[in-house]
Amino acid sequence: MPPYAGFAIGGEPQTDPGDFLPQPRDGSFAGYHQRLVRQLTGEPYSLSLQAFHAFHHPLWARERAFYAGLWARVGQPAQSAFTTLVHGTYEQPLAEALPGQRVATFLFVLSGRQRMRFGAADQGASFTVKADPGDLLYWPSHLSPAAEPYAGWASTGVRVSVVREGRHAAAELYDLLHDVTPETLLTPDPDPAGAAPPGEEGLLVPDAEAGSELPAPLERALAHFRSAGARGPLEERVARQSLRHWTAGGFRPVPPPAPRGRFGDDDVVRATERVLWTEAAGRRLYSACGHVAATELPAADLAAVLRVLNSGRPLPVRELTPASRALLAELTAFRALERL
Numbered sequence: 001m002p003p004y005a006g007f008a009i010g011g012e013p014q015t016d017p018g019d020f021l022p023q024p025r026d027g028s029f030a031g032y033h034q035r036l037v038r039q040l041t042g043e044p045y046s047l048s049l050q051a052f053h054a055f056h057h058p059l060w061a062r063e064r065a066f067y068a069g070l071w072a073r074v075g076q077p078a079q080s081a082f083t084t085l086v087h088g089t090y091e092q093p094l095a096e097a098l099p100g101q102r103v104a105t106f107l108f109v110l111s112g113r114q115r116m117r118f119g120a121a122d123q124g125a126s127f128t129v130k131a132d133p134g135d136l137l138y139w140p141s142h143l144s145p146a147a148e149p150y151a152g153w154a155s156t157g158v159r160v161s162v163v164r165e166g167r168h169a170a171a172e173l174y175d176l177l178h179d180v181t182p183e184t185l186l187t188p189d190p191d192p193a194g195a196a197p198p199g200e201e202g203l204l205v206p207d208a209e210a211g212s213e214l215p216a217p218l219e220r221a222l223a224h225f226r227s228a229g230a231r232g233p234l235e236e237r238v239a240r241q242s243l244r245h246w247t248a249g250g251f252r253p254v255p256p257p258a259p260r261g262r263f264g265d266d267d268v269v270r271a272t273e274r275v276l277w278t279e280a281a282g283r284r285l286y287s288a289c290g291h292v293a294a295t296e297l298p299a300a301d302l303a304a305v306l307r308v309l310n311s312g313r314p315l316p317v318r319e320l321t322p323a324s325r326a327l328l329a330e331l332t333a334f335r336a337l338e339r340l
Contacts (some may be wrong), residue, residue, distance in 0.1 A: 046088030072120035112155030254290030261332025
């Protein structure tokens with residue numbers, strides 16, 4: 001099962017979905033539903049895809065534009081909004097945030113009907129709302145939602161949930177260290193002296209003769225965090241994460257970058273996204289669409305190029321240095337430029 005997906009049959013989560021996930025041959029959610037009805041002989045099922053915005057850049061861009069007005073009034077969320085596509089003949093559980101967090105949720109109904117029952121923590125009564133295709137249903141964070149059965153029909157919708165309270169330090173630490181992976185920590189250094197053969201080294205307590213030394217994988221992990229926590233690397237990491245946050249528009253992770261662009265002297269470009277930049281630990285970083293890169297351009301030259309781009313004016317490539325052209329190539333991969 002992909003880590004971003006969930007599939008259940010009769011309320012039982014499946015660890016191996018087989019061919020129960022959507023296939024290109026289904027053609028549509030209606031075709032997918034008809035196939036599963038035959039395969040499951042009518043048994044209820046549900047499919048959920050988390051971080052739905054991250055799979056298609058145009059969808060991600062439309063979501064950012066739709067919510068930009070809200071963020072302008074209430075502030076861009078410190079955490080990413082949760083986006084989940086749900087489809088099936090009964091609803092998946094609605095919990096998406098960390099324990100202790102409360103979320104305000106928008107539900108976009110694409111097909112079928114959604115019946116939601118709501119109750120407030122300070123009220124004993126509850127009420128039910130029915131949403132039809134094309135409806136947008138919103139509930140604030142103080143309401144407790146529960147999905148009612150679909151009575152046999154398939155429904156498809158997208159939920160966008162925003163954390164309103166209960167910000168956790170763990171989430172901030174994850175953001176800061178999001179690119180520190182187990183592979184980073186546990187991969188041995190190339191041919192280290194005295195290293196154990198691959199596969200024979202594990203997170204085991206050393207024997208009595210080894211004294212107080214940590215196992216080699218833990219030593220590498222500790223050394224990595226010491227290095228990453230030094231003033232320079234930490235300053236750059238914080239700057240990169242800040243740029244990612246402000247240019248992602250409230251929806252992370254962002255879609256992967258496109259191929260880098262290539263430009264000739266006759267090309268003219270224009271920015272389609274605002275580009276931010278900063279200096280950290282002696283490096284100049286720039287960012288758009290939730291992606292970050294470094295440049296060798298001097299600060300004055302970088303500021304001059306981005307001033308033109310952020311103004312919306314066309315920029316002739318002929319006038320640019322090789323380093324500036326490399327900047328444009330990267331911004332094309334970020335999907336922040338268009339060629340005129």
